Amino acid sequence: MEPALGRSEGITINSTAADKEYKTSGAKPPRRNSRQKQEIWRRLKNQGVLWFLLLPGYGWLAFAIFIPLLIMFVFSFLSDVPFGNRVVEFTFKNYTDYFSRSFYWKLTSKSLMTGCYTTLYSILIAYPMALVIAKVLPNRWRSALFMLVIVPFWSNTLVRLYSWAIVLRNGGVIDLLLQFLGFKPATLDILYSYPAIIVGLVHGYVPYMILTLYISLDRIDNSLLEAASSLGASWWQTFWRILFPLSLPGVISGSILIFIPSIGSFIEPRLLGGRSGTMIGTIIEDQFIQLFNWPFGASLSFIMLVIVLLLMGIMALMLARMRLLRTQ
Amino acid sequence: MKKSIHVIAYAYAILILLFLYGPLLVMVLMGFNRSPLYELPFNFDLIWFQRMFTNERLLTSTRNSIGLAISVSILATFLGTLAAWALVRYSFRGRNVLQTLLVPPITIPWLILAVSMLLMFYWLKIPRSNMTLFIGHVGVALPYVILVMITRFQGMDRTLEEAARSLGASPLVTFFRITFPMILPGLVAAMMFTFAVSFDNFTISHFLAPQGVSTLPVEIYSAIRKGFTPEINAISGIIFIFSAVLILISSREIKFF
Numbered sequence: 001m002e003p004a005l006g007r008s009e010g011i012t013i014n015s016t017a018a019d020k021e022y023k024t025s026g027a028k029p030p031r032r033n034s035r036q037k038q039e040i041w042r043r044l045k046n047q048g049v050l051w052f053l054l055l056p057g058y059g060w061l062a063f064a065i066f067i068p069l070l071i072m073f074v075f076s077f078l079s080d081v082p083f084g085n086r087v088v089e090f091t092f093k094n095y096t097d098y099f100s101r102s103f104y105w106k107l108t109s110k111s112l113m114t115g116c117y118t119t120l121y122s123i124l125i126a127y128p129m130a131l132v133i134a135k136v137l138p139n140r141w142r143s144a145l146f147m148l149v150i151v152p153f154w155s156n157t158l159v160r161l162y163s164w165a166i167v168l169r170n171g172g173v174i175d176l177l178l179q180f181l182g183f184k185p186a187t188l189d190i191l192y193s194y195p196a197i198i199v200g201l202v203h204g205y206v207p208y209m210i211l212t213l214y215i216s217l218d219r220i221d222n223s224l225l226e227a228a229s230s231l232g233a234s235w236w237q238t239f240w241r242i243l244f245p246l247s248l249p250g251v252i253s254g255s256i257l258i259f260i261p262s263i264g265s266f267i268e269p270r271l272l273g274g275r276s277g278t279m280i281g282t283i284i285e286d287q288f289i290q291l292f293n294w295p296f297g298a299s300l301s302f303i304m305l306v307i308v309l310l311l312m313g314i315m316a317l318m319l320a321r322m323r324l325l326r327t328q
Numbered sequence: 329m330k331k332s333i334h335v336i337a338y339a340y341a342i343l344i345l346l347f348l349y350g351p352l353l354v355m356v357l358m359g360f361n362r363s364p365l366y367e368l369p370f371n372f373d374l375i376w377f378q379r380m381f382t383n384e385r386l387l388t389s390t391r392n393s394i395g396l397a398i399s400v401s402i403l404a405t406f407l408g409t410l411a412a413w414a415l416v417r418y419s420f421r422g423r424n425v426l427q428t429l430l431v432p433p434i435t436i437p438w439l440i441l442a443v444s445m446l447l448m449f450y451w452l453k454i455p456r457s458n459m460t461l462f463i464g465h466v467g468v469a470l471p472y473v474i475l476v477m478i479t480r481f482q483g484m485d486r487t488l489e490e491a492a493r494s495l496g497a498s499p500l501v502t503f504f505r506i507t508f509p510m511i512l513p514g515l516v517a518a519m520m521f522t523f524a525v526s527f528d529n530f531t532i533s534h535f536l537a538p539q540g541v542s543t544l545p546v547e548i549y550s551a552i553r554k555g556f557t558p559e560i561n562a563i564s565g566i567i568f569i570f571s572a573v574l575i576l577i578s579s580r581e582i583k584f585f
Contacts, residue, residue: 046418050414050418050420052410053410053411053413053414053418054410054411054414054415054426056407056410056411057407057408057410057411057470057474058411058426058429060407060463060466060467060470061429061433061467061470061471063463063467064445064463064464064466064467064468064470065432065433065441065467065468066429067448068441068444068445068447068448069440069441069444071444071447071448071451072440072443072444072447072448075447075451081450125344125347128340129340129341129344132337132338132340132341133341136333136334136337137337137341145341147576147579148345148348148349149344149348150575150579151572151575151576152348152349152352154521154524154525154528154571154575155524155528155567155568155571155572155575156527156528156544156545156564156567156568156571157528157530157545158528158530158544158545158548158549158552159352159355159548159564159567159568160351160352161552162355162548162551162552162560162561162564163351163352163354163355163564164351165552165556166351166354166355166358166366166556166561167350167351167354167355169556171365171366171367172366173354203347203348203351206348207348257435260435260436260437261437263437264436264437264438264439264440265437265439266439266531267530267531267549270553271549271552271553281437281439284439284440284443285439288443288446288535289534289535294447294450297443298443298444298447301439301440301443301444304437304440305436305440308435308436308437308440309432312431312432312435
């Protein structure tokens with residue numbers, strides 16, 4: 001008999017327990033030598049179980065996520081798509097093309113700006129909401145409101161965008177409302193404009209910010225706030241000197257979580273942006289769906305990947321720094 | 329003073345909920361409006377729901393999406409649960425690395441993941457098929473399952489299992505009588521959650537689905553680009569309510585953050 005798989009320390013075993021088992025079962029305790037053999041055998045078996053558990057999942061991840069990213073990196077250095085008898089060689093042209101043409105620079109900065117706007121508006125909208133949920137609402141309402149915020153976030157993206165297209169189109173609800181209120185520019189053309197993209201993105205990602213902010217605000221002890229106001233701090237001072245600094249980890253992680261998908265978005269610009277919807281994401285899609293210029297698409301994707309990984313690294317560093325400051 | 333703050337707070341919360349739900353509500357309502365051009369005044373009619381049920385394209389793509397999402401949720405939950413079990417219950421070298429490896433697949437935009445998978449399948453000379461679609465969907469759903477199940481397993485009380493073992497239950501009996509019932513709610517929640525993730529996923533399907541096969545998000549995408557029809561409102565409304573129910577049920581088990 002051997003201990004249950006993965007009991008507390010997993011691989012290490014408790015030799016006295018094993019001894020006891022031999023005694024109670026009445027069998028003769030085996031000699032040292034075979035005990036060692038048994039131990040080795042048991043370790044091997046544990047090792048095997050470990051592989052059996054991990055390999056299918058991580059193998060799939062490697063095959064579907066990590067190896068493709070490597071192949072994308074290789075592809076970004078090819079001069080052409082390897083197809084039929086085409087001569088394909090290694091080249092840096094895809095990257096020099098990107099860096100030498102201001103068109104792509106402008107698009108990149110447009111994508112980055114879109115990420116900034118989306119993040120900024122999300123913070124502005126989400127902060128008061130998170131504050132309301134964490135500090136004003138009674139407990140029994142809290143989780144209900146929390147759920148109400150989460151549901152649209154995990155529901156279908158395309159359904160969400162379709163609903164915005166319905167609302168924003170000419171003759172749609174917003175248009176009619178403005179006309180009713182007396183503004184009457186015959187056609188407003190909100191759909192298929194840059195603001196429509198931002199609206200769609202903010203609508204999609206603001207729940208992220210509400211959630212991360214709620215988590216960090218909820219952790220702040222109410223007595224801190226009470227102490228501040230009883231010592232004569234105005235609500236603005238309380239907010240700016242206590243609440244905001246303590247909620248900063250939430251702001252940072254929420255921002256990164258919104259910024260990254262925003263710069264990589266292509267559905268929102270395509271569907272809501274019309275002609276002003278050209279961004280790096282849509283250019284990448286074009287290379288693969290329309291133009292068959294896959295190596296260039298791969299290099300653009302790789303550049304975006306580098307930006308994303310850099311942002312993730314920065315976030316991790318900032319959060320670690322904050323934790324360090326707090327413990328000191 | 330205190331009271332006015334409360335009034336403002338509630339008003340703000342309602343405003344935000346209006347922003348989150350308003351467009352969806354309008355969309356659903358317009359599915360019940362007779363006018364094909366979403367014109368007002370509002371005339372209640374079920375014609376678009378009837379039409380939707382005879383629209384073969386829409387029905388086929390919905391069936392594709394449901395079938396894909398069900399198979400993805402079963403396999404991803406199975407593989408992810410095994411991996412999560414290993415990560416929680418065993419200590420071995422490289423465990424932290426494996427756990428950290430789960431973060432990039434979640435944060436890297438799906439566009440990049442989809443494009444890179446397209447390139448790899450081309451490289452390996454595997455043509456786009458239902459299989460490539462399936463591989464991609466399981467790939468992006470897996471990290472979510474593993475992370476969800478890790479938190480689930482960490483929060484599990486182990487004393488019950490230990491009690492069963494010390495009372496003489498074999499590992500197999502312990503697993504089926506104690507461990508499995510304990511993780512079952514988590515498993516179901518993870519399956520619902522991955523169903524929602526796969527059902528929602530447009531990007532992977534857009535790049536990896538074979539010619540002529542479309543999923544529901546792909547169908548909605550082309551409807552927005554080519555022309556609106558209230559039939560899409562009707563089916564979108566149904567889907568929204570359906571996925572809302574899924575999320576609400578699974579959220580009881582999954583702590584989303």
